[in-house]
Amino acid sequence: MKKDFDFVETIEQHRGIIFKVCKMYCPSEEDCNDLYQDIVTQLWKAWHGFRGEAKISTWIYRIALNTAISGFRKQKRNPLKNSLQDDNIHLTTDDKRKKQEDTEMLYMAINRLSKVEKAMVALYLDEVSYEEISDIMGITQNNVRVKMLRIREKLKKIMDTY
Amino acid sequence: MDSINKFKKIWEQSVSEHEKPFDQKELEIILRKQSAGPVEKLKRSLIIEIVSLVLAIPVLVFIMIQTKEIYFMLNTGGLILLFFLSLIYYYINYRRIVRIWRTKQDNILNSIQSTLQLVKFFRRTYFRLNLVLFPFAIYFGYVMGFGLGSGGEKMNGYIIFEQFSPIFNILIIVLVLGIMFFLFYFFLRWYMKKLYDVHIENLEHVLYELKEEEQEM
Numbered sequence: 001m002k003k004d005f006d007f008v009e010t011i012e013q014h015r016g017i018i019f020k021v022c023k024m025y026c027p028s029e030e031d032c033n034d035l036y037q038d039i040v041t042q043l044w045k046a047w048h049g050f051r052g053e054a055k056i057s058t059w060i061y062r063i064a065l066n067t068a069i070s071g072f073r074k075q076k077r078n079p080l081k082n083s084l085q086d087d088n089i090h091l092t093t094d095d096k097r098k099k100q101e102d103t104e105m106l107y108m109a110i111n112r113l114s115k116v117e118k119a120m121v122a123l124y125l126d127e128v129s130y131e132e133i134s135d136i137m138g139i140t141q142n143n144v145r146v147k148m149l150r151i152r153e154k155l156k157k158i159m160d161t162y
Numbered sequence: 163m164d165s166i167n168k169f170k171k172i173w174e175q176s177v178s179e180h181e182k183p184f185d186q187k188e189l190e191i192i193l194r195k196q197s198a199g200p201v202e203k204l205k206r207s208l209i210i211e212i213v214s215l216v217l218a219i220p221v222l223v224f225i226m227i228q229t230k231e232i233y234f235m236l237n238t239g240g241l242i243l244l245f246f247l248s249l250i251y252y253y254i255n256y257r258r259i260v261r262i263w264r265t266k267q268d269n270i271l272n273s274i275q276s277t278l279q280l281v282k283f284f285r286r287t288y289f290r291l292n293l294v295l296f297p298f299a300i301y302f303g304y305v306m307g308f309g310l311g312s313g314g315e316k317m318n319g320y321i322i323f324e325q326f327s328p329i330f331n332i333l334i335i336v337l338v339l340g341i342m343f344f345l346f347y348f349f350l351r352w353y354m355k356k357l358y359d360v361h362i363e364n365l366e367h368v369l370y371e372l373k374e375e376e377q378e379m
Contacts, residue, residue: 008189020173066270066274116368126173137372
């Protein structure tokens with residue numbers, strides 16, 4: 001019971017990671033919900049084997065990204081609403097609207113990256129160190145550096161076109 | 163550098179508007195839905211096949227006991243043997259799948275490698291076994307279904323094989339099985355491709371992408 005409570009608390013604290021991964025890998029709301037459930041299920045299954053050797057956020061990232069990349073998932077309908085084109089959205093302030101536009105733009109840019117690039121950019125933007133990215137992805141730090149350089153340039157170029 | 167910092171800031175704030183509380187109740191709902199991972203889905207498919215065979219074998223044994231003709235006894239026995247060998251084959255491969263999945267998966271690269279190995283292995287197993295199982299099961303099914311009366315006695319008019327010489331019978335059986343193998347080969351290839359090849363290609367692409375720089379270094 002204590003273990004269950006710890007798990008709920010851990011997910012509650014780090015749910016931002018799961019939401020970000022879901023939003024990155026799923027073009028529709030329905031897919032997003034399915035992936036969210038898949039990730040939580042996989043985390044739950046792995047929870048009893050987690051011995052705390054890695055940081056909890058690293059562990060969550062590894063399982064969430066792995067589930068998103070390797071899952072047998074067919075993409076469904078209903079693409080995520082783009083707030084830039086959504087007339088029904090009611091925002092209270094310009095500042096909030098700007099924030100939402102920036103967020104949508106960033107996700108649209110990320111959406112044009114490959115599965116591996118998406119995973120690495122998520123880790124990088126969350127300020128995970130190259131050493132940890134290398135541990136999570138299973139590639140050398142040099143490889144991480146080379147890939148990150150390329151991804152940053154690609155992302156910048158995509159963002160500039162918007 | 164400025165633009166990267168800007169991305170980081172946007173990224174950080176991106177989730178705050180989508181947050182919803184996670185509690186014990188939500189966990190229970192998610193676990194009740196039991197969304198299965200790729201390995202669970204493959205394991206479940208194999209278990210379904212194993213259970214079907216386990217259920218079919220006693221029924222066939224019962225039918226064999228009821229038959230009064232040696233011809234049908236041999237055919238039913240053949241089908242039982244085929245199902246029994248399939249059962250062993252499936253069980254061995256199920257154990258192998260579990261073993262592959264237990265290999266070290268402490269990072270995404272290892273995990274993708276294991277999943278890929280597993281899906282390929284499963285596809286091969288499923289393809290080979292069904293290629294043998296389908297034609298023989300249809301042949302034995304035809305003989306038993308149309309040739310055997312409810313009392314276990316032979317029914318006339320349906321079995322063509324015993325009207326000719328044994329060599330001719332064997333040739334007909336080989337020809338029929340050959341045609342069925344041929345048809346099922348293409349059907350199963352199409353079916354496997356539809357079910358698993360897209361996923362295998364995706365995983366291979368991810369693996370290639372992860373390793374490409376390391377190979378060049």
